[in-house]
Amino acid sequence: MLTQRQFHEHRPLTTAHLAQTMTLLSLSAIELRQKIESALASNPALELLEERRCPTCLRRLSGNAPCPVCSRPQTIAVDQPIVFVSSREDFQTHTSTRETETPEVGVPIAANPDDLPGFVLRQIAPELDPADRPLAAHILTSLSEDGLLGVPMAEIARYHHVPLDRVQNVISLIQHAEPVGVASPSPQEALLVQLEVLAENHSVPPLAYKAIREGMDFLSRHRYNELGSLLGISTAQAREIARFITKNLNPFPARAHWGDINYTSQKAEPNTQAYSYPDVVISKLNSETEESPLVVEVAIPLSGTLRINPLFREAIRQAPPDKTEQWKSDLEQATLLVKCLQQRNHTIVRLMRRLTVMQRQFILHGDAYLQPVTRAALSKELEVHESTISRAVSTKSVQLPNGHIIPLANFFDRSLHIRTAIKEIIEKEKEPLSDTQICKLLEKRDYFVARRTVAKYRSMEGILPAHLRKPNHNRRNRTHKTSQTL
DNA sequence: CTATGGCACGGATT
DNA sequence: AATCCGTGCCATAG
Numbered sequence: 001m002l003t004q005r006q007f008h009e010h011r012p013l014t015t016a017h018l019a020q021t022m023t024l025l026s027l028s029a030i031e032l033r034q035k036i037e038s039a040l041a042s043n044p045a046l047e048l049l050e051e052r053r054c055p056t057c058l059r060r061l062s063g064n065a066p067c068p069v070c071s072r073p074q075t076i077a078v079d080q081p082i083v084f085v086s087s088r089e090d091f092q093t094h095t096s097t098r099e100t101e102t103p104e105v106g107v108p109i110a111a112n113p114d115d116l117p118g119f120v121l122r123q124i125a126p127e128l129d130p131a132d133r134p135l136a137a138h139i140l141t142s143l144s145e146d147g148l149l150g151v152p153m154a155e156i157a158r159y160h161h162v163p164l165d166r167v168q169n170v171i172s173l174i175q176h177a178e179p180v181g182v183a184s185p186s187p188q189e190a191l192l193v194q195l196e197v198l199a200e201n202h203s204v205p206p207l208a209y210k211a212i213r214e215g216m217d218f219l220s221r222h223r224y225n226e227l228g229s230l231l232g233i234s235t236a237q238a239r240e241i242a243r244f245i246t247k248n249l250n251p252f253p254a255r256a257h258w259g260d261i262n263y264t265s266q267k268a269e270p271n272t273q274a275y276s277y278p279d280v281v282i283s284k285l286n287s288e289t290e291e292s293p294l295v296v297e298v299a300i301p302l303s304g305t306l307r308i309n310p311l312f313r314e315a316i317r318q319a320p321p322d323k324t325e326q327w328k329s330d331l332e333q334a335t336l337l338v339k340c341l342q343q344r345n346h347t348i349v350r351l352m353r354r355l356t357v358m359q360r361q362f363i364l365h366g367d368a369y370l371q372p373v374t375r376a377a378l379s380k381e382l383e384v385h386e387s388t389i390s391r392a393v394s395t396k397s398v399q400l401p402n403g404h405i406i407p408l409a410n411f412f413d414r415s416l417h418i419r420t421a422i423k424e425i426i427e428k429e430k431e432p433l434s435d436t437q438i439c440k441l442l443e444k445r446d447y448f449v450a451r452r453t454v455a456k457y458r459s460m461e462g463i464l465p466a467h468l469r470k471p472n473h474n475r476r477n478r479t480h481k482t483s484q485t486l
Numbered sequence: 487c488t489a490t491g492g493c494a495c496g497g498a499t500t
Numbered sequence: 501a502a503t504c505c506g507t508g509c510c511a512t513a514g
Contacts, residue, residue: 234492243504376498390500414498414505434489450507455490465490467514 017336024344026391029279033301036341040306045327045334047309048302051087059297062087062305062345069285069295078291081356085345086281086297087304117141120177127173135160135170139183147182147253148190179253187251188216194249205462207231211241219245240460279396280352280408282363294363294401296352298345306341308334350382351392359411363400368424370410370417418447419457426458432466 027035040046051060054067061067068084076082117140128136135156144150153171157164174183180197181190191212210231211219218227219242228238279299286292312331319327355378361369375393379386396408410416425433425441433441435454442449449457458465 236492239504374498375500386498387500394500412499436489452490452507452509453505456506459491467489 017340020336020340021343021347022388022391024340025347025388026395028395028397029299029301031395036302036306036337039334039337043330043334043337045308045312045330046337047307047312049305049307051304060087062300064305076293078293079357079360081294081296081353081360082285083296083349083353083356084298085300085349087300087302117143120174120182124173124177128170132166132170135162135167136174139167139171139174143183147179148187149183149185153185179250181250181253184253188212190251190253191216191245191249194253195245198249205241205244205459207233208241208245208462211238212245237459240456244460244462279398280348281399282356282401284364284401294356294360296356298348298352300345306338308338347382347384347388348392351378351389354378354381355411362411362417367416367420370413372414372417373412374414375412415453415457418442418449418453419461421445421447422454422457423461423463426463426469431471432469434466 024032024035040048052064053060054070059067059069062085065084068082072082117137120140121136124136138156138160139149142149142151142156149171153167154164157167160167171183175181175190175193176197181193184190184193192209195208195212211227215227215230218224218230224238224242225235227242228235231238231241233241281297281299283295283297284292285295308331312327316324316327316331355373356363358371358373359369362371375389376386379389382389393408393412398406398408398411400406421442422438425438435458436451438458439449439451439454442454455465463469
């Protein structure tokens with residue numbers, strides 16, 4: 001049990017406090033913004049202090065501390081990341097200046113999270129027949145919050161007096177822009193488009209298409225045995241497929257990101273989570289050199305610092321008698337919120353500091369270098385309950401120095417590095433290698449997994465068993481990068 | 487006999 | 501407490 005900090009408030013409210021800390025911790029930056037905004041609106045004791053920028057690097061800072069990047073000690077160890085809380089989303093100003101120069105080229109991460117239509121439009125502009133612009137505009141403004149097409153295609157066609165297939169063409173163009181699958185009429189179609197795009201650069205389980213096309217119903221309900229019999233495969237295999245799909249595809253393109261998807265959350269949750277909005281941004285202090293400390297910015301989606309309005313604290317003494325109770329409780333709630341917020345940030349900062357040290361290689365060099373770390377181990381180190389880590393990790397996404405945005409949970413993926421290693425081995429193999437042989441090769445790279453597991457990963461990646469693979473003399477070279485910055 | 491896939495158990499995660 | 505994931509054991513295919 002963590003005794004955390006003893007708060008010197010006369011009313012500690014420990015249970016309420018703990019409960020709220022938990023909730024706040026599990027909120028992503030976007031959700032947190034809503035929460036704070038509503039608190040600000042309803043509680044006069046809260047006050048949003050103006051944002052403060054570091055005079056040198058223009059980072060937006062939270063609280064009163066000096067800019068941790070610019071005021072760092074000269075002698076800073078390379079493996080010692082600089083971790084701090086930063087107060088608004090547009091870190092992009094200093095990490096990527098390209099964006100402002102060429103707005104046509106959509107760099108996904110730099111998008112304003114509130115402007116999905118414009119973001120997509122910029123990407124497709126070069127390929128879009130100017131005559132179709134109104135169509136595209138119409139489509140993009142009719143998107144639902146999830147990024148699906150809210151109105152029937154026929155309606156759009158009728159409205160503009162154009163043939164249906166022309167609308168279809170525009171939609172198809174839009175679907176292939178980031179976030180892939182937007183403007184699909186249904187989650188199902190969004191998945192299909194994503195799968196198609198994914199298949200260009202990766203191998204995908206061949207049955208995934210059929211699973212989505214025909215087994216969507218089972219898929220969304222986790223009815224794996226039914227799905228299995230539909231596809232003519234075992235339940236376990238069906239689960240593999242489903243796993244692949246949930247892991248790599250997103251039925252609601254405008255939602256968070258590749259990764260965690262809620263098939264079940266069909267309930268009208270006002271989840272306004274914008275697409276690709278990182279909760280944490282990791283960059284290199286000096287992006288030129290290889291040996292450079294990491295800079296980790298934990299996002300607070302507000303421009304400024306939240307605090308208790310000191311005037312309110314004063315005023316409460318002379319409150320009109322009928323209001324004292326109300327004001328008191330306002331003040332109480334406000335302090336609670338602020339404290340919890342601080343604690344949330346504190347926890348995340350500690351978490352990220354430890355995590356970035358352990359996963360430095362992964363952050364810099366990609367999937368193959370991911371260290372297997374369990375949440376449990378980390379929770380022990382940080383002396384918090386494991387569910388705390390779990391909550392903190394599962395809802396958030398991180399932007400890596402290479403610009404990719406991934407779920408923070410990926411930092412704990414126990415199999416990713418092995419899977420990429422297996423893919424590499426098979427890419428390079430001359431003759432088909434059996435699982436056992438692959439297993440041995442993995443051992444040489446210090447990856448110790450059971451032979452059985454190799455088989456699983458292989459099928460997970462949609463790679464056929466050895467006896468069904470072709471001898472690989474001139475297999476296509478793996479020069480495809482997933483998303484070149486164009 | 488070897489290579490793989492199915493099933494089930496136990497630890498990790500949520 | 502329910503679910504997911506890596507593994508061991510066994511059956512089956514070649």
